[in-house]
Amino acid sequence: MIFDLKTAFENPVNLRFKLSPDWWKADEYDNSVLGLDTDMDVSIHIKRAGERYILEGSLLGRLILRCDRCIEPFRFDLKTEFRWFLVPYPKQIQEEIELGKDDMSVVFISEDEIELDDIIRAEIYLAVPMKILCKEDCAGLCPHCGRNLNKEKCICKKSSGHPAFMKLKDLLNNQ
Numbered sequence: 001m002i003f004d005l006k007t008a009f010e011n012p013v014n015l016r017f018k019l020s021p022d023w024w025k026a027d028e029y030d031n032s033v034l035g036l037d038t039d040m041d042v043s044i045h046i047k048r049a050g051e052r053y054i055l056e057g058s059l060l061g062r063l064i065l066r067c068d069r070c071i072e073p074f075r076f077d078l079k080t081e082f083r084w085f086l087v088p089y090p091k092q093i094q095e096e097i098e099l100g101k102d103d104m105s106v107v108f109i110s111e112d113e114i115e116l117d118d119i120i121r122a123e124i125y126l127a128v129p130m131k132i133l134c135k136e137d138c139a140g141l142c143p144h145c146g147r148n149l150n151k152e153k154c155i156c157k158k159s160s161g162h163p164a165f166m167k168l169k170d171l172l173n174n175q
């Protein structure tokens with residue numbers, strides 16, 4: 001969704017809309033976010049501040065994430081607020097550093113238009129924890145047989161010894 005900043009030149013603009021689950025497009029570099037579970041409420045406020053614009057927004061919805069440990073999908077409640085500084089490009093480096101001290105995200109814009117989808121996607125990734133776990137004590141997958149240890153037990157866990165030996169043991173057990 002393209003937003004023309006000129007429309008916020010005189011007066012601040014408030015946008016409220018919903019994004020449906022089919023809005024999400026998979027990312028080939030990051031597959032931790034599988035998609036939206038439900039419609040996501042988006043609220044965005046854009047106001048001019050001299051040459052720049054300040055964009056404030058919030059997201060409320062539910063994501064489907066993939067657990068880092070057991071690789072199963074699970075639902076994750078998303079609630080985040082953000083603030084971006086849109087600065088006309090080019091600007092002096094010095095100013096960039098100064099702005100960087102603030103906890104606002106600084107974005108350099110070369111045109112009057114911004115792609116809101118990009119900002120929303122970036123905020124979704126920022127709101128997702130570094131370590132994505134379906135539950136705090138997720139037991140993960142057995143490194144030997146690959147079973148999901150949240151759902152079933154396996155004999156490998158009790159065994160100890162060299163993995164090659166355990167593979168042999170598995171073979172013997174299966175007979």
Ligand SMILES: [Zn+2]
Nearest residue numbers: 067070134138
């Ligand atoms: Zn898990």
Ligand SMILES: [Zn+2]
Nearest residue numbers: 142145154156
């Ligand atoms: Zn196992």
